[in-house]
Amino acid sequence: MSTATTKDHPHLAADFNRDEPRVNWHDETLWWIRAKRDIAAHKLPEWELLRETASQIKFNVLSNLSSYLEQFEANAIKNGIIVHWAADATEHNQIVHSLLEQKGITKMVKSKSMLTEECHLNEYLKEQGIDVIDSDLGERIVQLANEPPSHIVLPCIHKKKEEIGDIFHEHLGSAKGESDPKILTETARQHLREVFLTRRAALTGVNFAVAETGEFVICTNEGNADMGAHLAEIHIASMGIEKLIPERKHLGVFLRLLTRSATGQPITTYSSHFSKPQDGSEIHIVIVDNGRSIQLGREEFRNSLKCIRCGACMNTCPVYRKSGGHSYHTAVAGPIGSILAPNLDMKKYADLPFASTLCGSCSNVCPVKIDIHDQLYKWRQVIVKEGYSPKAKTMAMKAMALTLASPTLYRMGGKTGRLVFKYAPFAVNNKLNPWYNQREMPKAPDESFGEWYAQRKGAKNS
Numbered sequence: 001m002s003t004a005t006t007k008d009h010p011h012l013a014a015d016f017n018r019d020e021p022r023v024n025w026h027d028e029t030l031w032w033i034r035a036k037r038d039i040a041a042h043k044l045p046e047w048e049l050l051r052e053t054a055s056q057i058k059f060n061v062l063s064n065l066s067s068y069l070e071q072f073e074a075n076a077i078k079n080g081i082i083v084h085w086a087a088d089a090t091e092h093n094q095i096v097h098s099l100l101e102q103k104g105i106t107k108m109v110k111s112k113s114m115l116t117e118e119c120h121l122n123e124y125l126k127e128q129g130i131d132v133i134d135s136d137l138g139e140r141i142v143q144l145a146n147e148p149p150s151h152i153v154l155p156c157i158h159k160k161k162e163e164i165g166d167i168f169h170e171h172l173g174s175a176k177g178e179s180d181p182k183i184l185t186e187t188a189r190q191h192l193r194e195v196f197l198t199r200r201a202a203l204t205g206v207n208f209a210v211a212e213t214g215e216f217v218i219c220t221n222e223g224n225a226d227m228g229a230h231l232a233e234i235h236i237a238s239m240g241i242e243k244l245i246p247e248r249k250h251l252g253v254f255l256r257l258l259t260r261s262a263t264g265q266p267i268t269t270y271s272s273h274f275s276k277p278q279d280g281s282e283i284h285i286v287i288v289d290n291g292r293s294i295q296l297g298r299e300e301f302r303n304s305l306k307c308i309r310c311g312a313c314m315n316t317c318p319v320y321r322k323s324g325g326h327s328y329h330t331a332v333a334g335p336i337g338s339i340l341a342p343n344l345d346m347k348k349y350a351d352l353p354f355a356s357t358l359c360g361s362c363s364n365v366c367p368v369k370i371d372i373h374d375q376l377y378k379w380r381q382v383i384v385k386e387g388y389s390p391k392a393k394t395m396a397m398k399a400m401a402l403t404l405a406s407p408t409l410y411r412m413g414g415k416t417g418r419l420v421f422k423y424a425p426f427a428v429n430n431k432l433n434p435w436y437n438q439r440e441m442p443k444a445p446d447e448s449f450g451e452w453y454a455q456r457k458g459a460k461n462s
């Protein structure tokens, strides 16, 4: 279930685009969700005020992160929660494993956590002999299909119900050819109920951690985080350092924004608060950095840490909708993933900031007002400056810069181009030219605009 690939975004997007009907319904479904988000947002007259408030609260958190983290830790410990700190993905995975090992636990249930996807926890634990079952329905589907999630809120949005029926038939014993969503959901419910009742450990993510009280909040529509955590003897919560909010009253701002932005619902079905362990059970929270403090230090990209993972920027992005989440080859896909991933590995993810039209729709819908498209543009500059853009592209851009800076070269280039288009079009219209692969090449004009203009100006003056 690794996201490791040698292909970059354009090639993975081309793979996705081979199935045109799939691309069309993927595009239409996500746009439908975006439209639902618009209706939900427009119903709140104070929507823009909420966005601005959320953005300012997160700005405050990021500006005082270390003190809020310490305050959260102290209050969580006071409540009886055991707090662990992980500098990176490896340390996070080792901590989770050691907690399970200490109790002799070899089976765990997990609810949706993009941080554990980022850390490749499932693969790590599998290598250690630990069986992990994802309990979010969409996550369970992609887990059974041996794929990573393609969307942070809708992990199997790229799959048709007939494909899900085949997966359930193979793994969960549903009838062959069954694709009724109600029957498939019931099959998953029966399967997962057994998992919840028998697993001694549950891992969840964290949507919001409240510094003032030491509690944390998990939002789900299926109640699977609650089922797992309440029935297990040990609850491990994995949390990125940026998940903090200062006070409980701030939840009112974020909970109103989160699900309206994600799916157009007024609120998540379950917004569960965890503040202290039940008698006879333990809560552990693993606070993870994994490159976030480096991003915090990059002033131009700091705002990306305000993200509350609603997925709205993906649903609205024309590139995401047409290229599918797997084309981003990183745990968090889409516009925000394309800002976060180069921070983790600039070389590996150098392609992602270019997977955007820079239309700005992502920034328009972002509930915490992250300047997403500006940051994508800034990453492009950093990547080129650091020498991570493809060599051919760098050389082409240099040649273009030289040509555009010299009127003589520009005129010569234009003339040569027109002649090539006219007398040797095969030199341009061939499969080696990626531009031609997806577009109709234009017919070359007989003269340049400059020549055309000079002629008309001359005729007018004579």
Ligand code: SF4
Pocket (backbone or CB within 6 Å): 261, 306, 307, 308, 309, 310, 311, 312, 313, 314, 336, 362, 365, 366, 367, 368, 369, 370, 372
């Ligand atoms: S960047 Fe904004 S729109 Fe995108 S997932 Fe994060 S909060 Fe949502």
